[in-house]
Amino acid sequence: MTTRKTTDEAGAVALLLAAGGGRRLGGRPKALLRHRGRPLVEHAVRVLREGGCTRVHVVLGARSDEVRARAELADCVLVDNPAWEQGMGTSLRAGLESLAGSDARAALVSLVDQPGIGPEAVARVLGAYTGEESLVSAAYDGVRGHPVLFGAAHWAGVAATATGDRGARAYLREHAPALTLVECADVARPFDIDTEADLAHLE
Numbered sequence: 001m002t003t004r005k006t007t008d009e010a011g012a013v014a015l016l017l018a019a020g021g022g023r024r025l026g027g028r029p030k031a032l033l034r035h036r037g038r039p040l041v042e043h044a045v046r047v048l049r050e051g052g053c054t055r056v057h058v059v060l061g062a063r064s065d066e067v068r069a070r071a072e073l074a075d076c077v078l079v080d081n082p083a084w085e086q087g088m089g090t091s092l093r094a095g096l097e098s099l100a101g102s103d104a105r106a107a108l109v110s111l112v113d114q115p116g117i118g119p120e121a122v123a124r125v126l127g128a129y130t131g132e133e134s135l136v137s138a139a140y141d142g143v144r145g146h147p148v149l150f151g152a153a154h155w156a157g158v159a160a161t162a163t164g165d166r167g168a169r170a171y172l173r174e175h176a177p178a179l180t181l182v183e184c185a186d187v188a189r190p191f192d193i194d195t196e197a198d199l200a201h202l203e
């Protein structure tokens with residue numbers, strides 16, 4: 001049996017981006033959507049932990065006080081992103097900034113609104129970490145998706161290019177030759193919870 005690598009072993013910290021306000025969902029923050037009887041953000045944290053992430057930073061934005069009050073996130077580092085309305089790029093930058101001065105050597109980035117991505121995909125991406133130069137992404141039938149792991153050598157470049165809703169897309173495109181894709185279509189489904197119709201994916 002293969003032993004899963006943990007984020008402590010990899011020197012990595014998980015960054016869960018959970019700041020979105022759910023504009024197309026009538027202004028319901030995605031972190032607070034109900035899934036399996038609890039806020040969606042709790043499910044996302046549990047997936048990261050079961051995939052080997054012992055340290056999790058959660059970036060909050062929309063109705064962050066309510067998220068803190070309603071979700072059980074006691075073992076997480078909670079990071080406020082006051083600029084969350086400007087898009088996911090600001091949350092990624094806030095998450096990376098929260099690692100400044102820490103011993104983290106990599107950041108594994110996941111999104112709160114992708115409940116079809118489970119622990120096995122997280123474990124596969126984490127398992128491909130080799131050092132601070134690592135750049136790893138889950139892939140679904142060859143198409144890049146989440147989670148994505150950025151070794152510390154990439155953080156400054158990612159932060160410099162993360163704008164609006166694009167996150168690290170531009171950086172990953174520019175550094176495609178260095179990117180390791182880890183196929184996960186057999187263990188996960190990368191759908192987003194963006195619209196009312198997507199709520200059918202929640203349990």
